[in-house]
Amino acid sequence: MPKRKLLFTAALLAGLLNPLVSQAQQTTELPDSHALGTSPQWLTTKVYIEGAADVDVKDKYPGVVGISMWDPNRNRYEFFYPDTGLSKYEQGGGGYFLVTGDRNTHILVPDKGPHRSIVRRLEALNNEEFTYSREVPRDMLETNENVRIYVVHAPYKGPIKTTRTH
Template sequence: MQKNNITSTCLLLAALFCPLGSFAQQAPATADTRALASSPQWLTTKVYIEGAPQTDVKANYPGVVGISTWDPERNRYEFFYTDTGNSKYDNGGGGYFFVTGDQKSHILVPDVGPTKTVVRRLEKLNPNEFTYSREVPRDMIANNPLVRIYVVHAPYTGTVETKSTIKPDTNITN
């Protein structure tokens, strides 16, 4: 009983001397999920490895390069090939997404394909740039050491027409 009283007293004192606001973290000012809706399509413009932002390694990571669409109203995404505009849906390139409440993680849940969930660190999100990072095997080759890649996107203004596989009426249900 004495131990519980001491513990309670310490917790009460800690609460009085350390206001709750000091433990809260502010969300990054650059992260706004609505910014995904500022462009109907986004294009991968650069991929670089942590510590080497001056070196574009898109050619080594074709699986993360493409055109993407994001629908924040329905939390749906779809990825497309940049040369044909064909969908990557059947290979995990379409499904649901969400940004965590602290706006630090961007999570993909594909409808189909071998991958179940992909967690990406949200680096920057505004109407002009969408950048995430994640750890993958170097050059996307199994058994290679992990590296953190940064994938940079800008609003797509090119002429390739994308051919969506996701039906317009697909929406979140229980």
């Protein structure tokens, strides 16, 4: 019996003297969906095709251009037209989103519209930039071959104020 008491006391002391921090593995902080909540609004600042980062093609991809709002606490998003601030919700511009655990994929699940879900590769996500890429038909014409577009956003500080409808 005294031997057990001694072992138990030694184990207890070893645990108390060895800080818990040394037991945990240190992890590198990765961006997550909460970075989207660091700005009330995000504006598409550039769209480019893979391999041609110096050529902005926003005019050929108006469907991905706009102001967006993200609510990481509810995992909800909504998109707005950049010229009027009106919601794109009825056209599939609102619903749920998630960022996968590996922080590589951003998935949209619209409440309405023609798409069930939209899967995008997460390129950058922090409080200064949100960039994703995805494959779409060139110039958004269904008969064209697919290209990978990169859609770059920055926190929006302009005059248009958007209001969530859902």
